[in-house]
Amino acid sequence: MRIVFIGPPGAGKGTQCKRLTQMLEIPHLSTGEMLRGTRKESALGRIVSGYIDGGRLAPDYLVMRIVNKRLLESDCHGGCLFDGFPRTLNQAQMLDEQLAVKNNRVDLVLDLRVGQEELVSRLLKRASIENRADDNAETISARLRVFFTQTAPLLDYYKGQGIVRHIDGTRSPDEVFAQIRSCVQATKPKHD
Numbered sequence: 001m002r003i004v005f006i007g008p009p010g011a012g013k014g015t016q017c018k019r020l021t022q023m024l025e026i027p028h029l030s031t032g033e034m035l036r037g038t039r040k041e042s043a044l045g046r047i048v049s050g051y052i053d054g055g056r057l058a059p060d061y062l063v064m065r066i067v068n069k070r071l072l073e074s075d076c077h078g079g080c081l082f083d084g085f086p087r088t089l090n091q092a093q094m095l096d097e098q099l100a101v102k103n104n105r106v107d108l109v110l111d112l113r114v115g116q117e118e119l120v121s122r123l124l125k126r127a128s129i130e131n132r133a134d135d136n137a138e139t140i141s142a143r144l145r146v147f148f149t150q151t152a153p154l155l156d157y158y159k160g161q162g163i164v165r166h167i168d169g170t171r172s173p174d175e176v177f178a179q180i181r182s183c184v185q186a187t188k189p190k191h192d
């Protein structure tokens with residue numbers, strides 16, 4: 001099973017993927033975490049930091065290089081959860097091409113919906129606890145703008161494949177997970 005989580009910053013993608021990865025026993029691939037992991041490395045890290053700290057998307061070629069390398073690892077062969085990836089139409093098309101090589105595809109897209117006021121409040125609260133560099137008012141606003149202009153249109157791409165399910169992300173984490181679990185249980189992987 002290959003599941004894509006789409007949602008604005010603070011919608012709960014990471015929170016829910018952490019639960020689902022345990023239930024399904026498939027890896028959780030967060031491109032945000034992968035990119036943040038490169039920050040300690042010199043040249044690449046400096047380039048990536050510029051994008052993340054400005055709330056802008058890293059270039060597709062860079063993200064695809066990291067994701068494609070990860071997908072070759074054996075623990076991903078039976079499926080995985082994509083958290084915050086793909087984020088552009090180009091990334092979605094390249095992912096489909098990559099999966100098609102092994103006769104696989106994205107089985108389910110979960111569209112986590114939360115209003116902007118709640119998103120900002122969650123991220124500012126997280127900033128005070130975890131001190132994430134991009135959880136400040138200015139960068140949050142840029143991240144939201146980027147989501148609605150560059151990532152939300154992806155839903156139309158996946159709706160064309162009939163695999164999008166909407167999730168009310170405003171409920172408690174347990175209630176959100178219950179919705180996700182029902183969607184997953186109602187989905188049959190098509191090419192595994």
Ligand code: AP5
Binds near residue numbers: 010012057083170
């Ligand atoms: P990324 O790390 O993916 O960040 P994001 O999309 O902005 O998402 P967040 O991690 O902020 O939120 P989330 O939806 O995971 O929510 P969470 O569960 O943490 O990306 C960071 C940056 O990396 C991007 O801006 C970009 O620069 C770059 N990048 C990443 N992927 C890329 C790609 N594919 N292409 C190009 N660039 C890319 O929850 C948030 C908070 O809310 C937490 O404190 C949590 O405890 C709380 N919470 C969660 N659920 C609930 C709930 N139901 N009720 C109340 N509180 C809740």
